[in-house]
Amino acid sequence: MAGAIxxxxxxxxxxxxxxxxxxxxYVPYVVSGNxxxxxxxxxxxxxxxxxVGKLGxxxxxxxxxxxxxxCALNIIAQVKAACGGDLDRVxxxxxxxxxxxxxxxxxxxxxVINGASNLMVEVxxxxxxxxxxxxxxxxxxRGVAVEVDAVFEIS
Amino acid sequence: MAGAIxxxxxxxxxxxxxxxxxxxxYVPYVVSGNxxxxxxxxxxxxxxxxxVGKLGxxxxxxxxxxxxxxCALNIIAQVKAACGGDLDRVxxxxxxxxxxxxxxxxxxxxxVINGASNLMVEVxxxxxxxxxxxxxxxxxxRGVAVEVDAVFEIS
Amino acid sequence: MAGAIxxxxxxxxxxxxxxxxxxxxYVPYVVSGNxxxxxxxxxxxxxxxxxVGKLGxxxxxxxxxxxxxxCALNIIAQVKAACGGDLDRVxxxxxxxxxxxxxxxxxxxxxVINGASNLMVEVxxxxxxxxxxxxxxxxxxRGVAVEVDAVFEIS
Numbered sequence: 124m125a126g127a128i129x130x131x132x133x134x135x136x137x138x139x140x141x142x143x144x145x146x147x148x149y150v151p152y153v154v155s156g157n158x159x160x161x162x163x164x165x166x167x168x169x170x171x172x173x174x175v176g177k178l179g180x181x182x183x184x185x186x187x188x189x190x191x192x193x194c195a196l197n198i199i200a201q202v203k204a205a206c207g208g209d210l211d212r213v214x215x216x217x218x219x220x221x222x223x224x225x226x227x228x229x230x231x232x233x234x235v236i237n238g239a240s241n242l243m244v245e246v247x248x249x250x251x252x253x254x255x256x257x258x259x260x261x262x263x264x265r266g267v268a269v270e271v272d273a274v275f276e277i278s
Numbered sequence: 279m280a281g282a283i284x285x286x287x288x289x290x291x292x293x294x295x296x297x298x299x300x301x302x303x304y305v306p307y308v309v310s311g312n313x314x315x316x317x318x319x320x321x322x323x324x325x326x327x328x329x330v331g332k333l334g335x336x337x338x339x340x341x342x343x344x345x346x347x348x349c350a351l352n353i354i355a356q357v358k359a360a361c362g363g364d365l366d367r368v369x370x371x372x373x374x375x376x377x378x379x380x381x382x383x384x385x386x387x388x389x390v391i392n393g394a395s396n397l398m399v400e401v402x403x404x405x406x407x408x409x410x411x412x413x414x415x416x417x418x419x420r421g422v423a424v425e426v427d428a429v430f431e432i433s
Numbered sequence: 434m435a436g437a438i439x440x441x442x443x444x445x446x447x448x449x450x451x452x453x454x455x456x457x458x459y460v461p462y463v464v465s466g467n468x469x470x471x472x473x474x475x476x477x478x479x480x481x482x483x484x485v486g487k488l489g490x491x492x493x494x495x496x497x498x499x500x501x502x503x504c505a506l507n508i509i510a511q512v513k514a515a516c517g518g519d520l521d522r523v524x525x526x527x528x529x530x531x532x533x534x535x536x537x538x539x540x541x542x543x544x545v546i547n548g549a550s551n552l553m554v555e556v557x558x559x560x561x562x563x564x565x566x567x568x569x570x571x572x573x574x575r576g577v578a579v580e581v582d583a584v585f586e587i588s
Contacts, residue, residue, distance in 0.1 A: 148547065148550040148551050148553065148554040148561070148562065149529070149550045149562065149563050149564065149565045150562045150563065150564060151564065152564055153525060153527045153528065153562070153563060153564045155468065155525060155527045155584075155586045156311070156466070156467070156468075156586075157311070158310065158311075160527050160528045160564040160584070161564060162564040162565050162566065163565065163566035163567065163568070177537075215308060215310060216308075217308045217310045217315050218308065218315045219304070220566065222566070222568045225416055225417055226416070226417070227332075227416055227417055227571070228417060228421070229416075229417050230417060230418075230419060230420050230421045231419075232417070232418065232419045233419050237303065240303040240304045241303050243303065244303040251303070252303065252304065252305045252308075253304050253305065253308055254304065254305060254306065254307055254308045254315040254316060254317040254427070255304045255317050255318065256317065256318035256375065256377070256425065256427040257318065257419060258318070258377045258415040258417075258418055258419075258425060259415050259416035259417040259418065259571075260415070260416060260568040260569050260570070261382070261414075261416045261535055261536070261537055261539075261569035261570060261571045262535055262536070262537055262538060262539050262540060262542070262568075262569040263540075263542065263568055263569065264540060264541075264542045264543050264567060264568075265540050266538070266540045270566065270568060272564070272566045274310075274315070276310045276311075311466070312466070313465065313466075370463060370465060371463075372463045372465045372470050373463065373470045374459070380571055380572055381571070381572070382487075382571055382572055383572060383576070384571075384572050385572060385573075385574060385575050385576045386574075387572070387573065387574045388574050392458065395458040395459045396458050398458065399458040406458070407458065407459065407460045407463070408459050408460065408463055409459065409460060409461065409462055409463045409470040409471060409472040409582070410459045410472050410473065411472065411473030411530065411532070411580065411582040412473065412574060413473070413532045413570040413572075413573055413574075413580060414570050414571035414572040414573065415570070415571060416537070416569075416571045429465075429470070431465045431466075
């Protein structure tokens with residue numbers, strides 16, 4: 124029986140990717156009290172790495188937004204796992220930490236990370252409105268264009 | 279009726295800037311339990327972006343400290359909004375995350391971010407003593423020199 | 434009387450470094466509720482800075498892992514101080530934030546930060562399994578190769 128957020132995902136035509144398995148001695152999320160700390164998610168879709176390159180050189184803002192949206196999809200998949208499958212337990216997306224792999228003179232980090240921020244509000248409505256930081260990293264794992272981590276509050 | 283922290287701000291001759299409005303589908307702060315997560319604040323003063331450039335090339339440590347202090351002023355303005363205007367509800371500045379827009383060989387991130395750290399202790403005393411990370415970003419939104427985010431505990 | 438984790442440290446032949454003193458108006462850790470926020474720890478061992486240089490230029494992955502492990506040792510030393518000396522109070526390593534000082538084309542951040550992640554699981558077992566982010570910084574304080582901060586849950 125699908126919940127309200129599952130119905131919303133279907134309405135948006137969004138299919139969540141598989142929640143990626145842990146790559147090492149870390150795990151994709153940890154629940155501490157009623158907070159879920161989600162590990163940095165990169166631009167992987169069902170096991171395939173996408174968007175390898177730098178903003179300001181290889182990708183423009185629109186492609187960066189699509190990359191950030193993909194990270195956000197992976198975050199939601201992890202939160203769903205953290206909630207035992209029931210996304211209606213999400214009380215709030217508390218924080219997103221957005222890292223953009225860019226050249227040294229790139230200045231549109233906010234626009235790129237909006238790709239993740241917008242998805243949160245599309246899916247969770249007001250509960251998806253979060254605090255965030257958006258900065259450039261000198262480089263990112265596997266050379267991907269964007270990495271986003273998150274803190275959620277769940278009930 | 280001003281509280282103790284408001285009186286302290288006045289004593290220090292510090293006027294808080296306007297709490298900047300949300301720029302997108304994110305918000306300047308989220309309250310989760312008794313923690314306030316403040317979004318990354320940049321060097322904006324009353325709507326005007328300041329300190330655009332890199333440490334190690336365009337700015338020296340003292341200018342970097344002034345930039346970090348401006349970010350911290352914006353953080354306090356957001357925390358005040360999160361407290362419904364009453365900064366006496368601040369229990370602790372828990373964490374600052376400081377990002378310095380710098381060249382690849384800049385090594386004085388701690389001194390720069392002290393501009394934010396020092397303001398917290400000037401204003402909040404022992405309650406202003408926080409954990410922090412201070413690192414360089416490859417670049418920052420709008421090209422600003424410093425971005426700082428924060429976690430506070432409030433009552 | 435040593436606790437279980439102290440015994441585990443001894444079994445592993447690990448001697449914790451001195452918990453480094455605060456360098457400024459910030460402190461090495463803040464306890465908020467049952468969470469400990471540990472400030473970014475760098476590659477200092479008993480007051481001596483080590484591993485000054487960049488991954489992808491000065492250091493290979495194995496040296497980077499050793500640098501990350503040293504940061505993690507300093508984190509555990511701070512958590513021990515936060516627990517009043519009793520590491521058995523650790524409920525969970527909730528999150529590690531790993532920053533790698535690297536060239537712009539370095540892509541093995543996960544392998545480097547595994548040096549910290551692995552130590553957490555060696556010492557704390559399943560309680561050491563954490564969420565994390567691993568990104569490159571344009572540069573780091575004092576030019577060190579790795580900085581890691583952390584959130585722990587304690588009882």
